[in-house]
Amino acid sequence: MTGNATALSEKRSSAPAVGTKPSISRRIHGLMIEMWKYRLSYAFIFPFMAMFIIFILIPVVAGVLLSFTYFNAFDFPAWRGWLNYQNLFSQDVVFLQHVLPNSFKFAVFVGPVGYLLAFLLAWLISQLPSTLRTWYALAMYAPSLSAGVAMTVVWTVMFTGDRSGYINSFLLKWGIIDKPVYLLLDQDYLLNIMIVISIWSSMGIGFLAILAGILNVDKQLYEAGKIDGISSRLQEVWYITVPMMKPQMMFAAIMAIVHTIKSGGIGVQLSGSNPTPNYAGQLLLDHIGDYGFIRFELGYASAISIFVLLLCYVLSKFFGFLFAPKEDE
Numbered sequence: 001m002t003g004n005a006t007a008l009s010e011k012r013s014s015a016p017a018v019g020t021k022p023s024i025s026r027r028i029h030g031l032m033i034e035m036w037k038y039r040l041s042y043a044f045i046f047p048f049m050a051m052f053i054i055f056i057l058i059p060v061v062a063g064v065l066l067s068f069t070y071f072n073a074f075d076f077p078a079w080r081g082w083l084n085y086q087n088l089f090s091q092d093v094v095f096l097q098h099v100l101p102n103s104f105k106f107a108v109f110v111g112p113v114g115y116l117l118a119f120l121l122a123w124l125i126s127q128l129p130s131t132l133r134t135w136y137a138l139a140m141y142a143p144s145l146s147a148g149v150a151m152t153v154v155w156t157v158m159f160t161g162d163r164s165g166y167i168n169s170f171l172l173k174w175g176i177i178d179k180p181v182y183l184l185l186d187q188d189y190l191l192n193i194m195i196v197i198s199i200w201s202s203m204g205i206g207f208l209a210i211l212a213g214i215l216n217v218d219k220q221l222y223e224a225g226k227i228d229g230i231s232s233r234l235q236e237v238w239y240i241t242v243p244m245m246k247p248q249m250m251f252a253a254i255m256a257i258v259h260t261i262k263s264g265g266i267g268v269q270l271s272g273s274n275p276t277p278n279y280a281g282q283l284l285l286d287h288i289g290d291y292g293f294i295r296f297e298l299g300y301a302s303a304i305s306i307f308v309l310l311l312c313y314v315l316s317k318f319f320g321f322l323f324a325p326k327e328d329e
Contacts, residue, residue, distance in 0.1 A: 060309070067303040072296050084303035095304075098279035099287045102191055103261075106283060109195045111260040114202035115253060121203065122211040123237065137211060144204035155197055156270060159183045184270045187280030194266045194281055202259055206252030213248030217241055253319040261312055264289065284308050 035042060067084055069077035088095060125136045158166045161182035168180040183189045221240050222230075230236055242249065267281020268274045275282055275290060282290075284304065292301035 063302045063305050063309075066299050067306045069299040070297070071299040071302075073298055074296075077299065080299065084300050085307075087300070088303055088307065094279055094282070095287060099282050099284060102280070102282055103284050105191065106195060106198070106263065107260045110198045110202060110263070111256050114199050114259070115206070115256045117199065118203055118207040118252060118256075119210050119249075122207055122214055123241070125211060126214045137208070140203045140207060143201045144207075155193075156184070159193055159270070161185060184272075185277050187278045190267055190271060190276060190281045193270065197266060197270075198260075198263055202256070204255065204259065206255035206259075209248045209251045209255070210245070213245030214241060217244045250320055250322075253322075254316050257312060257315045257319065261285075261308060261315075 066077060068079060068081055070080050070084075071077040121140055125133050125140070128136060157164075161168070161184060162180050163169060163172065165180070165183070167183060168177070171177045172180070181189075183193060217240065221244065222236055225236060225240050230239060262285060264283050264285025267276040267283070268286065271277060271281060274294070275286070285308075288301050288304045288308070291297045291304065
């Protein structure tokens with residue numbers, strides 16, 4: 001009896017006390033057993049996770065860390081703290097007087113106008129027969145695939161500053177101007193031309209998502225709406241179409257944000273100079289490229305990139321809140 005009591009007391013003393021947390025090694029061991037149990041599922045998600053970590057997570061973390069340093073791509077980064085961000089919003093005259101106003105004007109026109117135009121064109125195309133609908137959708141989507149080629153081949157020739165340019169040739173022919181205007185080198189015209197080109201090439205994935213959303217709305221809802229008093233197409237769009245396709249509207253809005261903010265190099269391609277004349281066509285990505293690949297101030301360029309990333313995040317959250325489906329109270 002004494003031996004059994006001694007063995008029982010030893011077993012109780014070796015067992016973990018009730019209410020105590022298991023050790024870290026036991027947690028890791030349990031986690032590994034659980035992962036091995038679902039190893040096939042983890043094998044399927046491994047390629048995505050690997051690409052996400054390599055091409056998104058690591059670059060973002062590296063960008064955040066470099067934004068607090070001075071790094072010229074040759075020497076080891078030197079810690080600067082918040083100095084890059086302080087200089088960006090207080091000392092960078094080009095950023096404050098040219099890049100931010102240009103980007104704001106560009107975003108205000110290209111984002112909302114391109115978004116509304118995408119919805120309008122998608123709605124008009126959805127009213128066509130299926131055969132014509134396919135060809136018109138392709139015609140609207142094609143410019144977003146070949147924007148770079150079109151910018152070089154079509155738009156540069158159209159706005160070129162000599163008599164061979166289509167715009168100058170037309171204006172000279174009708175006596176509106178006396179001599180050719182260097183449209184792509186004039187700071188009064190360059191940004192406006194960039195806005196027109198960007199709106200023209202903005203019918204991308206967001207446009208297709210809106211078109212798919214409109215086509216997937218249940219037709220019986222329109223019939224029920226007519227019974228309830230809806231008497232016009234505008235009322236159908238406002239009360240039925242838009243509420244039933246909020247996920248597609250949110251996706252298109254986010255894609256419009258991404259398209260607008262990531263637009264860069266347009267003014268450089270059109271004017272043929274970097275930076276553009278009097279920084280008239282400099283956008284956020286152009287400013288990043290200027291400091292990152294011309295001046296090799298990669299720490300400062302990283303700070304601008306993080307600012308752009310945060311801007312995209314805030315705008316995406318805003319449109320997510322705006323178009324998120326709301327449950328009926």
